[in-house]
Amino acid sequence: MRIQKDIVKFNVGGRIFQTSATTLANAGRDSFFGALFDDNWHLQQQLNNRHEFFIDRNPDCFALLLDLLRIGDLYIPSNVPERLLYKEAMFYGLIDHVRSAKRGPFDGNRLKLSKSVAGRASGDGTAIRAGPDGGCCVAHGSVVHVFDWMLEEHPPINLDYQRVNDIGWVNAEHVLISACERLGRGDGGMGLFSSSNGDLRYKFNVVHDNQVKSYTAVALSFSPDYKIFASCKGRSNEYGIGVWDQVTGKQMDFFYESPGWSLGDADKLQWLNGSSCLLVATLFPRKDSCYISLLDFREKRMVWSWSWSDIGAPLTVDEKNLRISGGSVRWSSRSRLMKGKMPDEPCYPKLALHNGQLFSSMNDCISVFCGPDWVLTSRLRRSYGGSICDFSIGGDRLFALHSEENVFDTWETPPPPVI
Numbered sequence: 001m002r003i004q005k006d007i008v009k010f011n012v013g014g015r016i017f018q019t020s021a022t023t024l025a026n027a028g029r030d031s032f033f034g035a036l037f038d039d040n041w042h043l044q045q046q047l048n049n050r051h052e053f054f055i056d057r058n059p060d061c062f063a064l065l066l067d068l069l070r071i072g073d074l075y076i077p078s079n080v081p082e083r084l085l086y087k088e089a090m091f092y093g094l095i096d097h098v099r100s101a102k103r104g105p106f107d108g109n110r111l112k113l114s115k116s117v118a119g120r121a122s123g124d125g126t127a128i129r130a131g132p133d134g135g136c137c138v139a140h141g142s143v144v145h146v147f148d149w150m151l152e153e154h155p156p157i158n159l160d161y162q163r164v165n166d167i168g169w170v171n172a173e174h175v176l177i178s179a180c181e182r183l184g185r186g187d188g189g190m191g192l193f194s195s196s197n198g199d200l201r202y203k204f205n206v207v208h209d210n211q212v213k214s215y216t217a218v219a220l221s222f223s224p225d226y227k228i229f230a231s232c233k234g235r236s237n238e239y240g241i242g243v244w245d246q247v248t249g250k251q252m253d254f255f256y257e258s259p260g261w262s263l264g265d266a267d268k269l270q271w272l273n274g275s276s277c278l279l280v281a282t283l284f285p286r287k288d289s290c291y292i293s294l295l296d297f298r299e300k301r302m303v304w305s306w307s308w309s310d311i312g313a314p315l316t317v318d319e320k321n322l323r324i325s326g327g328s329v330r331w332s333s334r335s336r337l338m339k340g341k342m343p344d345e346p347c348y349p350k351l352a353l354h355n356g357q358l359f360s361s362m363n364d365c366i367s368v369f370c371g372p373d374w375v376l377t378s379r380l381r382r383s384y385g386g387s388i389c390d391f392s393i394g395g396d397r398l399f400a401l402h403s404e405e406n407v408f409d410t411w412e413t414p415p416p417p418v419i
Helices: 023-024 060-072 084-094 095-102 318-323
Strands: 006-014 015-020 052-054 112-117 125-129 135-139 143-148 164-171 174-179 190-194 200-204 206-208 212-215 215-222 227-234 240-245 251-256 269-273 277-282 292-297 300-305 328-334 350-354 355-362 365-370 376-380 388-394 397-402 406-413
Touching: 006 060, 006 277, 015 023, 015 060, 023 060, 023 112, 052 125, 060 084, 060 095, 084 095, 112 190, 125 397, 143 164, 190 215, 190 251, 206 227, 206 251, 215 292, 300 388, 350 388, 355 388, 365 388
Parallel strands: 006 052, 125 388, 164 215, 215 269
Antiparallel strands: 006 015, 112 406, 125 135, 135 143, 164 174, 174 190, 190 200, 206 212, 215 227, 227 240, 240 251, 269 277, 277 292, 292 300, 328 350, 350 355, 355 365, 365 376, 388 397, 397 406
């Protein structure tokens, strides 16, 4: 890449800045500054007779962002609001640079508590899901609260008294919500919503015998080839796992549950990359029996299963498949083994596998395990908020939702020191 060693002058809000073309090139081709160069990385014609580029933006933020391009470090003084700096970074196309300077690559053993956000509704939250860009969404009864990566709340998604069962990010702009059907209303099921304004973009139908059926959608999962999986409960025969195309929203398949099994009640689904199998779990206390199954969608059959009667046998199916998945794996443990040993309305343990590290929540603590023998290497805990009812990892952050104080924590890995 050839870059002219020109001195470039900017007039930003009346303040003059000078820098080199090499420094500006650190912003990348897709940034505001990248557009100042031609295809051969030669600086384009200056814009005014003073040989300056005039930009009508905040000069204090510009100075900080220019230093970020120079040295790769970001220091935000007290007189500059962080939200203003982030918005200026978005204007210049430098938001990824700011994120990299604010936090390092995710490492469970180096996480530090970054921020705690109090909820705006009474009672306990249902679930929390990390977004791909560092934001999150929190299900709370019939409402889903959506936060961007700056943890600024967007307009909430209100389902009008339909209880939310699960939520998932399709991409940074859209969230998928599964909800209970209300008798006599014909609603419920799944909907795709805008994460920025809460508008309903698409409703996913279940078709049985060429008729559209009302149904309750419970657990959600996604595959890399843009398929959506959901456990479904209808009023007649439509009990099982539905499959939809994430792009078109059309139903692609439906795996009807076998007699004696409760696929439609499954409260956890996990697609296993590289195996073409879906892990399906129906666990306590949602049902009186525990079922875990592996569904092979290539052969349309159940290839492995486990139930409460198999409790004496070791459960070995997950280790290989989870390790080769290459992404995050979430799991809930709601075993009868815990019955009678936990207080009323307990927060059941959760498990997540992320980048070779195993995370486990118990009461108000999240433990991190590493290595081939899963050795305990660190614990995450703060002093208030009560038990952790759910946690989620994504966008280089870990979000933990507490039950008693209706608050969630944001944990981040500090950036490496600039040498």
